[in-house]
Amino acid sequence: MRYLNEYSITAIISVLLVIGLFTIAVTEQSTQxxxxxxxxxxxxxxxxxxxxxxxxxxxxxxxxxxxxxxxxxxxxxxxxxxxxxxxxxxxxxxxxxxxxxxxxxxxxxxxxxxxxxxxxxxxxxxxxxxxSFIYENSMIIILGVSFILSLIMSIIIKIGVNWEKIRGIRIELKNWQDKLRQAQLKSKKKEIRKLKLQQGEMSERQNTILMTDLKQAILYLIPFVLAWVWLSTIYQDWVVAWLPFNLPWPDFGIRLFSGTVASMGFLGWYLLSYFGFAQIWRRFLIPSH
Incomplete structure (x- = not known):
């Protein structure tokens, strides 16, 4: 319960910080x-x-x-x-x-x-x-929004998922797969049949893990999309960050234009910062997820 309260307090403070950032941005935008x-x-x-x-x-x-x-x-x-x-x-x-x-x-x-x-x-x-403040400090504002939103969602996921149960399922699945692999290597037909009788149960457990991963993805995407819609009304076409060096474009077989990457618009910077922080918070809050 003590940890739950700590996470709840952190989430509340984070929400207040987001509201503060949004309020500053809206005020500055309206008065520029x-x-x-x-x-x-x-x-x-x-x-x-x-x-x-x-x-x-x-x-x-x-x-x-x-x-x-x-x-x-x-x-x-x-x-x-x-x-x-x-x-x-x-x-x-x-x-x-x-x-x-x-x-x-x-x-x-x-x-x-x-x-x-x-x-x-x-x-x-x-x-x-x-x-105006929101354009002079666009990189920091988007970084701050990403930092706080990803923290809030990571705390919600930390609280809302029974990670002990998930870890137990992962261990059970790994043990079952290892036993089945060893039995197949040693051609132990009786043990193979016995283990395969458990395959339906293991599939259900695998589905539990998959559904947990899907719910996490949805939880991370919801605030990301909502903030993206809001930020796009402010930073559309605005270059948020000029890179200190040029990067080659990844080769996906299609090139929209020649040259290198020298800048990032709000969407590129937002994607990088939000999901980058999300990975950091997940590793910090859920070390063995």
């Missing part, structure tokens, strides 16, 4: 300023130009970059009269961005587009415009 939202849309378009370059080639990417020029001009125009005249460094950075865009429209390049992204973020910082 127009210029912050414009910066976010501009960065999303830049990230999209890399996807377009990979999927559709240079011509389509050039069209996207043409749109980036218009978005950038709209973003900086409210600040030009008040800031650019008094800050030569802004004029210089603005010219560098225009030159970079002009070159990219002629010859789109993934690395150069990422350089452009950094330059525009530098310009935004100089103008005092920052992304």
């Amino acid at each position: 300023e127009d210029e912050s939202n414009d910066l976010k849309k501009l960065l999303v378009t830049i990230d999209g130009s890399i996807k377009t370059l990979r999927l559709r080639g240079e011509n389509s990417a050039s069209d996207v970059l043409e749109g980036i020029q218009s978005q950038y001009n709209s973003f900086t125009s409210p600040y030009e009269s008040d800031n650019f005249d008094n800050k030569p460094n802004l004029v210089k950075l603005n010219q560098e961005i225009d030159n970079k865009l002009a070159k990219l429209k002629q010859s789109p390049d993934k690395n150069s587009i990422r350089e452009l992204r950094g330059m525009i973020q530098e310009m935004a910082n100089e103008l005092g415009v920052r992304l």
